[in-house]
Amino acid sequence: xxxxxxxxxxxxxxxxxxxxxxxxxxxxxxxxxxxxxxxxxxxxxxxxxxxxxxxxxxxxxxxxxxxxxxxxxxxxxxxxxxxxxxxxxxxxxxxxxxxxxxxxxxxxxxxxxxxxxxxxxxxxxxxxxxxxxxxxxxxxxxxxxxxxxxxxxxxxxxxxxxxxxxxxxxxxxxxxxxxxxxxxxxxxxxxxxxxxxxxxxxxxxxxxxxxxxxxxxxxxxxxxxxxxxxxxxxxxxxxxxxxxxxxx
Amino acid sequence: xxxxxxxxxxxxxxxxxxxxxxxxxxxxxxxxxxxxxxxxxxxxxxxxxxxxxxxxxxxxxx
Numbered sequence: 001x002x003x004x005x006x007x008x009x010x011x012x013x014x015x016x017x018x019x020x021x022x023x024x025x026x027x028x029x030x031x032x033x034x035x036x037x038x039x040x041x042x043x044x045x046x047x048x049x050x051x052x053x054x055x056x057x058x059x060x061x062x063x064x065x066x067x068x069x070x071x072x073x074x075x076x077x078x079x080x081x082x083x084x085x086x087x088x089x090x091x092x093x094x095x096x097x098x099x100x101x102x103x104x105x106x107x108x109x110x111x112x113x114x115x116x117x118x119x120x121x122x123x124x125x126x127x128x129x130x131x132x133x134x135x136x137x138x139x140x141x142x143x144x145x146x147x148x149x150x151x152x153x154x155x156x157x158x159x160x161x162x163x164x165x166x167x168x169x170x171x172x173x174x175x176x177x178x179x180x181x182x183x184x185x186x187x188x189x190x191x192x193x194x195x196x197x198x199x200x201x202x203x204x205x206x207x208x209x210x211x212x213x214x215x216x217x218x219x220x221x222x223x224x225x226x227x228x229x230x231x232x233x234x235x236x237x238x239x240x241x242x243x244x245x246x247x248x
Numbered sequence: 249x250x251x252x253x254x255x256x257x258x259x260x261x262x263x264x265x266x267x268x269x270x271x272x273x274x275x276x277x278x279x280x281x282x283x284x285x286x287x288x289x290x291x292x293x294x295x296x297x298x299x300x301x302x303x304x305x306x307x308x309x310x
Binding site: 041047048050064103107110114229247 | 249250251257260261262263264266267269270271273274277278280281282285286288289292293296297299300
């Protein structure tokens with residue numbers, strides 16, 4: 001097991017290995033994300049029953065919740081990749097941290113504006129400064145901060161390092177987002193899904209949500225792969241194996 | 249199916265504006281996420297292939 005993990009680590013650290021293996025993954029991830037998106041949205045928008053309190057506006061959940069979950073997962077991934085770079089100086093980890101940042105930020109943005117739009121018919125207001133909404137807005141600013149630091153430094157390496165440190169410090173915000181609906185009085189409803197409890201949602205509503213969450217992760221994997229491959233091509237452009245790709 | 253007609257589906261029981269605005273804006277962000285790396289890859293390959301050809305030419309002339 002340990003040997004296997006070590007081997008995997010060294011492979012992931014090799015840009016050439018990553019570039020070649022992901023070539024085969026891209027079409028699968030693209031097809032699965034497209035199918036999942038169609039299935040989840042058709043079931044969620046047309047077949048799930050309307051919420052007895054909120055009516056049809058609750059259907060925003062099928063983009064809002066997956067985007068919010070992903071924005072937090074992506075931030076954690078960015079921090080872990082940053083830590084790997086700080087500790088072992090693995091270039092691939094720095095590139096992954098760099099490409100995850102704008103993707104995570106864009107999903108955080110989706111979560112925020114779909115939440116605001118959902119809030120209008122549900123709470124009667126687009127925005128309140130409560131704990132959940134504010135901590136989610138802070139997550140967006142943390143993403144912007146990491147992106148700015150990655151690009152602001154004189155050398156690429158010190159940019160990666162500064163970004164990684166802010167990402168690690170910003171991790172504090174993740175449990176705050178999670179527990180914000182329990183620790184403080186808030187307009188935001190409590191979590192729809194909990195890992196430790198049986199869901200309270202009707203299966204016809206729940207299944208499309210689960211499909212959308214899984215699909216969002218697959219789509220995220222696709223986006224990270226596409227962008228990481230671009231970073232690899234750029235940074236390894238003087239290597240022989242990249243030259244061979246360019247000549248074809 | 250929750251709706252009896254396509255018009256009813258679009259109306260979303262008076263919540264159509266909110267539902268479709270959410271999904272419409274999200275679609276724009278998601279499309280940007282796909283288009284951005286695809287365009288960057290094209291540009292990158294084009295520029296680097298050009299550089300490579302230039303360097304070869306210089307090498308053969310020298």
